[in-house]
Amino acid sequence: MLDYDREAPTYDDTRGGACRATAAAAELERLLPVGGTVLDVGGGTGIVTSVLAARGRRVLVADxxxxxxxLAGRRLPGRVLAGDATALPVRTASVRGIVIVWLLHLMPSAVDSVFAECAxxxxPAGVLVCTVDKDASGRGESPDPSACDAVATVTATAARFGLAHCADGAFVGGSARPPPTYPVRAFRREG
Ligand SMILES: C[S@@+](CC[C@H](N)C(=O)[O-])C[C@H]1O[C@@H](n2cnc3c(N)ncnc32)[C@H](O)[C@@H]1O
Structure with a gap:
């Protein structure tokens, strides 16, 4: 995995900047339930989260x-949490929405733990929206079913933790030209 501490100063500009963040946030917003707090897991510099906040969402960024x-703290003072996606520093049943953008593909041995924490x-009835099939999408290729964030794998993992597939979407963005389309899938917490 990249060293994101070193990557931070150039991250936004090399990943599609505000255009990517605006497109991603608009699609996340469409799939999230109304109201409550939205937690951005692996939210990085907060570039996507801050667009959600500008649209009226109460947000938290964990990374x-x-x-x-x-950098996220400059955008969203008081809304950032240092912590791992597999041990979130957040109370049980306390957020109505979770977004995970471009993280699961980096965690081949921990997707189960991430979904356990999100669940x-x-x-109850909260919604998690995450990117799936990230690497292949970014290259404009067909999805790789063996990827750790392959849509079937993610869907099966989510189901094991009581998160039922409820919707799909996609956003266009990133630094490649033409910008790729990234699929997202939404899951609702049952019970
Ligand atoms: C590709 S960046 C995506 C950042 C942000 N979601 C976005 O779309 O701009 C991946 C982020 O995940 C974070 N990350 C990687 N592994 C993590 C883990 N186990 N727990 C929390 N954050 C993690 C990295 O520090 C980095 O900020």
Whole structure:
């Protein structure tokens, strides 16, 4: 995995900047339930989260990179949490929405743990929206079913933690030309 502390100063500009963030946030917003707090897991510099906040969302950003979080803190003072996606520093059943953008593909051995944590912190009927098939999408290729964030794998993992597939979407963005289309899938916490 990249060293995101070192990557932080150039991250936004090299990943599609405000255009990517605006497109991603608009699609996340469409899939999230109304109201409540939205937690951005692996939210990095907060570039996507801050667009959600500008649209009226109450937000939190969690990330394990101090360098990325420093930038997120400038955008969203008091709304950033240092922590790992597999052990979120958030109370049980306390957030109505979770977004995970471009994180799961980096965690081949921890997708189960991430979904377990998300299921714990989501309110009943809360919704998690995450990118799937990230690497292949970014290259404009067909999805790789063996990827750790392959849509079938993510859907099966979510179901094991009581998160039922409820909707799909996609956003266009990124630094490649033409910008790729990234699929997202939404899951609702049952019970
Ligand atoms: C590709 S960046 C995506 C950032 C942000 N979601 C976005 O779309 O701009 C991946 C982010 O995940 C964070 N990350 C990687 N592994 C993590 C983990 N185990 N727990 C929390 N954050 C993690 C990195 O520090 C980095 O900020």
């Amino acid at each position: 394990r990179s101090v360098g990325m979080l420093r 714990r912190v989501l309110e």
